Every structure is written in structure tokens, then in C-alpha cells.
Amino acid sequence: MLSVFCSPSRYVQGRDATRNLGVEIDALGLGKRACLIASNHAIKHLELTWEETLTEANISYALTEFSGECSREEIDRIKDIAAEYKAELIIGAGGGKVLDTTRAVASELNLPVVNCPTVASSDAPCSALSVVYGEDGEFDSYMFYKRNPDLVLVDTSVIAKAPVRYLVAGMGDALATMFEAKTVIAAGKKNQLGGATTISARILAEACYQILIADSIEAIESVNNRAVTPALERIVEANTLLSGLGFESGGLAIAHSVHNGLTTLHETHDFLHGEKVAFGLLVQLVAEGKGLDVISPILEYSSEVGLPLTLSDIGVNDLDRERLRKVAERSVKEGETAHNEPFEVTAAVIFDAILTADSLGRRFRESEVVEAAISKA
Ligand SMILES: [Zn+2]
Missing domain, CATH: 1.20.1090.10 (Dehydroquinate synthase-like - alpha domain)
Structure with a gap:
């Protein structure tokens, strides 16, 4: 059996890290057109910072509010938005379900993915897998992706404000x-x-x-x-x-x-x-x-x-x-x-x-x- 180790390509963490989102995406050459999926909470707190940092890095983006459930319908809905926008990368900002959806969309469209967790409630953001639950909330299966996220950016000033x-x-x-x-x-x-x-x-x-x-x-x-x-x-x-x-x-x-x-x-x-x-x-x-x-x-x-x-x-x-x-x-x-x-x-x-x-x-x-x-x- 071969030994295998995997990780995200880059991990960035710290106070007000969101301000560096554009610079980091640019440094990794992940693309200039982003589909950004975010929870309502993340939008409220970070919308202005995204505008600044992404505009500075000449990255245009389409912001979409997450529906609340990582379901097949939601993955398809965001895939359509990303395809129509001709997105070159997918960015997700929010809790576990937002990031699971983001990774699923990016994987199915074969695009780079950026995860910005707004809570530190699990170890999923760095991984190349998602936990899939059925409609009834029961564990269903693990969904495995080809690659780990290209960038995980954790803003600890956002985490500090979460419950x-x-x-x-x-x-x-x-x-x-x-x-x-x-x-x-x-x-x-x-x-x-x-x-x-x-x-x-x-x-x-x-x-x-x-x-x-x-x-x-x-x-x-x-x-x-x-x-x-x-x-x-x-x-x-x-x-x-x-x-x-x-x-x-x-x-x-x-x-x-x-x-x-x-x-x-x-x-x-x-x-x-x-x-x-x-x-x-x-x-x-x-x-x-x-x-x-x-x-x-x-x-x-x-x-x-x-x-x-x-x-x-x-x-x-x-x-x-x-x-x-x-x-x-x-x-x-x-x-x-x-x-x-x-x-x-x-x-x-x-x-x-x-x-x-x-x-x-x-x-x-x-x-x-x-x-x-x-x-x-
Ligand atoms: Zn776990």
C-alpha cells in the first residue's frame, strides 16, 4: 500500500484575512471571474470587504446568496449561475453547508475553489470531501472530489464574532x-x-x-x-x-x-x-x-x-x-x-x-x- 498525504494548495489565516482574498487569488492565478456563494450572515459582514479586495485585484464576481441546504437542487442552481457568468473560479463563504456546496459545484465544473469558513466548527474546509445528508437529516454518504481546495482563507475576526x-x-x-x-x-x-x-x-x-x-x-x-x-x-x-x-x-x-x-x-x-x-x-x-x-x-x-x-x-x-x-x-x-x-x-x-x-x-x-x-x- 502506498502512503498518501493531501492538503489544500494554500492556507491563509488571521485577523481581517478577508482583506487579502483578492491578492491571494491573484498570487495563485486562480482566475479573474468568480462565482461567489455566501451565507446571508457572511454577506452582511463581508460584502464591502469583498468589493474592495476583489476589485483591487481586478477580479469580477457574481455574488449569490446560499439557499440554506446543500442539496442536489442547490448545487445545480449555482452551477447554472456559474456557467452563465463564465466563472473561472468558485468562492464559498459561510458555514459547513455553504462550503460543501461550493466544493461540489467547483468539482463538477472542474474549476478552482476557494473556501472561506466563517465558523471553526469542523475540519471539512481543507478537505477534498463533503458529508452528504438526506432530506431527513440522516447521514447519507461521503462525496469525494478530485482535488483539495486551492485556497482556504480563514478570517479570525469573523470567527471571533460567531457564537x-x-x-x-x-x-x-x-x-x-x-x-x-x-x-x-x-x-x-x-x-x-x-x-x-x-x-x-x-x-x-x-x-x-x-x-x-x-x-x-x-x-x-x-x-x-x-x-x-x-x-x-x-x-x-x-x-x-x-x-x-x-x-x-x-x-x-x-x-x-x-x-x-x-x-x-x-x-x-x-x-x-x-x-x-x-x-x-x-x-x-x-x-x-x-x-x-x-x-x-x-x-x-x-x-x-x-x-x-x-x-x-x-x-x-x-x-x-x-x-x-x-x-x-x-x-x-x-x-x-x-x-x-x-x-x-x-x-x-x-x-x-x-x-x-x-x-x-x-x-x-x-x-x-x-x-x-x-x-x-
Ligand atoms: Zn468530522
Whole structure:
């Protein structure tokens, strides 16, 4: 098996980075006519800056507001706009769904693509794949593209103004990265590119974890003040770039499969990808037979930053065994990354690990309540 590593061609991050959008597109020679897809929120905050930076770089553009859903219809609608405008590149600005749509349009038209995430809620912006959900909000499949984005531009002054919950969800997605990559390496399985993992991917995944442990609280307080700080910059890089390179070139395991399984329960649909992945990581660690020396620090971290520890934290209050069995079955469907574990993963393995992870989370919560009561007394 060949080792494979991929990444965006260029990654740019920092305070007011949007002001450099035109210069960066120009430096990479991505084209002079852009189709720009943006969320309503991004348009409100960035429209004037786009006009300045793109005009300065002699890039003309057609701005289109995103409909809200990354659906087949929306991809086709934007493809038509881009074709009619004779766009030479596609720019997307907004949350995960906007960027997923942008990458799909660019891939189908075989045009360069620029991703400008306005939240740091997942590691998708750097990747050459999108998560596709059905109309009912259930995980459907991964959509793979030929290339990673040509440019990912992250404006941390925009991220700092987004609700803190998005940043924390991004930490959940990033938290799983090192554990999943390590599992794939230990099992000698394939990464998301169908190749073996490189040393580079492993080291980036490890750096991702270390930054989360060191900087998460400071980054949360930055965003609570709508402030940009070095700690926030490091967390945004961990959530977006390190986790992005780490998951795609490192590989995924049970944590992401359990996320996919959980989407079969409608009550989890209001919870973000990274929030479900964080619980999925607990399930993975239990299924792998890890001891409390590994699991307790994760429970402590998640509790401190506000990530889910239990099923009820992601909206699942009814622990009906039949419904949970469906989650477990969906998690081990053919092609799921749960099969990247070094042992056979059946629905029973996942089912038992879900129940145990949930209990460990609840026990941890109770111990926190008792500790708080003791320190009060
Ligand atoms: Zn993810």
C-alpha cells in the first residue's frame, strides 16, 4: 500500500484575512471571474470587504446568496449561475453547508475553489470531501472530489464574532482526530485517500490534540469577548487545518461512524457534527478497551469546554434499546470507518460501548456535582 498525504494548495489565516482574498487569488492565478456563494450572515459582514479586495485585484464576481441546504437542487442552481457568468473560479463563504456546496459545484465544473469558513466548527474546509445528508437529516454518504481546495482563507475576526458553540463543536471534531488516526495506523488500515498514513499526518494529528489541551479555555474566553488572541488563532488552526489534514490523511475510525449512526435519531439533528463526534470518541475509546487513564482526561476536557459527555447531552433522552440498536447497526454499515479498527467491529460491540460510554459520562457528571457540594461545605 502506498502512503498518501493531501492538503489544500494554500492556507491563509488571521485577523481581517478577508482583506487579502483578492491578492491571494491573484498570487495563485486562480482566475479573474468568480462565482461567489455566501451565507446571508457572511454577506452582511463581508460584502464591502469583498468589493474592495476583489476589485483591487481586478477580479469580477457574481455574488449569490446560499439557499440554506446543500442539496442536489442547490448545487445545480449555482452551477447554472456559474456557467452563465463564465466563472473561472468558485468562492464559498459561510458555514459547513455553504462550503460543501461550493466544493461540489467547483468539482463538477472542474474549476478552482476557494473556501472561506466563517465558523471553526469542523475540519471539512481543507478537505477534498463533503458529508452528504438526506432530506431527513440522516447521514447519507461521503462525496469525494478530485482535488483539495486551492485556497482556504480563514478570517479570525469573523470567527471571533460567531457564537462560541461553533468553536467548541470544532474542538469536538478535532479532539477525535489523533485518536482515530492512531487507530488507523495501529491497524495498518487506509486513510480517507485509500493510502497508508504518513509520518506527517500522524504528527499533525498529535499537534492538534496538544493545542486543544493547552489553548481551548483561553480561546473560548476570546470568543466570549469577540476578541482575536494568539490562543484563538492556535485553536482555529487546530480545528481547521491540523484536524483537516489529520483526519483526511490520517484516517477515521469508530468516532465518526458513531456520529453517522447517531444521525438516525431525529433528536440529534439539532446538535452539530463535532458535538456528536465528541460522544463518538468516548464510544470508540470504550470499544477499544482503553482504561480510565485515557478516558478520564477526555471526560474532564469535554466537561470543561462544554462538549457532550452523555447521550442526553446530544438530545437522546429515551434510551430505548431497539432505537440504540439501530444506531449501532448504522455505525457498522459496509464502508463505515468503524471497520478501520484492528479488531472486528459488530453492532453488538458498538451497542455495548454506547451504553457504557453514556454511563461513564453520567458518573463523571455526578462526581463533579459531589465535588462541588464538598467544596461548598
Ligand atoms: Zn468530522
